[in-house]
Amino acid sequence: MTVLHIIDSIDYSGSARQLSLLAKAQVDSTMVCCLGAETSWSAALREAGVKVHVLGWTRWLDFSAWWNLRSLVRDLAPDVIHAWRPLALRVLATVAPSFLPRVVMSGPLSSRGEFGWLDQTLAGRIGRLAVAGNTDRDQCIRLGIAPSMLRVVSPAVMAADGDRRHHALREESDTWSVNPTTAVSEQPDHSGEFIIAFVGNLERDEGCRQAIWAFDFLRQLYTNARLHVVGAGSQYDDARGLAHGLECAPQVDFLGELSNTTRVLQNADVVWVPSMANCGRQTALDAMALGGPVVGSDVPCLREMIRDGETGILTPVADIVQLARRTHALLQNAALRARIGQSAQAWVRQHCDLTTAVSRWNEIYQEIAA
Secondary structure, three states: OOEEEEEEEOOOOOOHHHHHHHHHOOOHHHEEEEEEEEOOOHHHHHOOOOOEEEEOOOOOHHHHHHHHHHHHHHHHHHEEEEOOOEEEEEEEEOOOHHHHHHEEEOOOOOOOOOOOOHHHHHHHOOOOEEEHEEEEHHHHOOOOOOOOHHOOOOOOEEOOOOOOOOOOOOOOOOOOOOOOOOOOOOOOOOOOOOOEEEOOOOOHHHEEEEEHHHHHHHHOOOOOOOOEEEEOOOOOHHHHHHHOOOOOHEEEEEEEEEOOHHHHHHHOOOOOOOOOOOOOOHHHHHHHHOOOOOOEOOOOHOOOOOOOOOOOOEEEEHHHHHHHHHHHHHHHHHHHHHHHHHHHHHHHHOEEEEEHHHHHHHHHHHHHOO
C-alpha cells in the first residue's frame, strides 16, 4: 500500500512530529509532500530514507506549485492520501478532487477548537477524519461531523531513555508539595542553577510571553536560573523585546529552531507548556517521554495526559503567578520532580507507543483503501 502524506509545513508541531514518526516507521511505502519551504525537519526525513517533495509554496495562487502537486498525486496514484491539517486538504481538493475519497485527514481543529464551513464540507467528502483524543472527537461531533467518520489515534513518541541532568540543591523540606497557594516569596534558594525549557512555535497561542513574565518572577529567587526558548514564529521579536524590557534577557536563551529538541528537554529541570489555547500536546509528550516534569496550562489536550500533581502540573490558562508558584515548588524539591517525571514517563510508555500507533494508522488506511 502506498501512502502519500501532504502537509502545509514541516516544523515543530504535533502534526509534523507525528508525520515524521509515522513516515520513518514506514519508509518503503511512504512519500511526503510539503507545501511550504524546506526545513531542517524535512532534511532529517530525507536522511532517514523518506522520499520528500518540497513545493516551496509562498502564496495561495502559486500555479506552478499547484501543477507540481497535481502531477505528483496523479503520477503516484497513492492508495491513501494522509492530509495533515485543513490547509493540506483544501489544496488537495483544489488540484485533485477525485482523490478525496482516498483521504484521511489529521488535526482538523484549530487551537481555538474551530472548524470552518469549507473544511466541514470537505470533511464530508473524504474517507476518514482522525483526531488525537476524545476531547477533539467530541468537539468535532458538536461541530456537525458524523461519528462514523471519526477515528481516534493517540499521538506517539519514540521510546527515549536517557540520563536526566540533576542538580544538587538545598532541600528546605523533604515534604514540600506542589501547592498552588504557596507564595513565590517563600523559601528562596539561590544555591543552584536551574534550567526551564519552553519549546514550540513562537505564536500567540503557545504562551511564550507568559513564560517570560513568569520567569521574571522566578529569577528574583533563583539568580542562576535560565530559560531556554526553542522555536521561531511571529512572536519571536516580541518575546525578545519583552525579555529586554523586563531586564531578564541575560538569563533567557533564544535557541532558535532545532530539529532535535531531546538535549534541551533532557537538560531542563522543568518544561513549561503555558498554552493560551488548546495546543502544546507535542512538547508535553516529548518532555514526559524523557522523564521531565511538565508544568502546563489546564487546556483540554494537556488535561488528557497530565494528571495534576501525578504526571505533571496544570495551572489556569494565562495565570503567570500560578505558573511561577508551582514551578517554584518543584524547583525546591528534587525528589518530587523525579517522582512526577517517572510517572509521566510511565504514562507515555503505556499510552503513546509508536508500534501501536502505526498499527492503528494501518487499520484506518485499510478502511479507506478497501
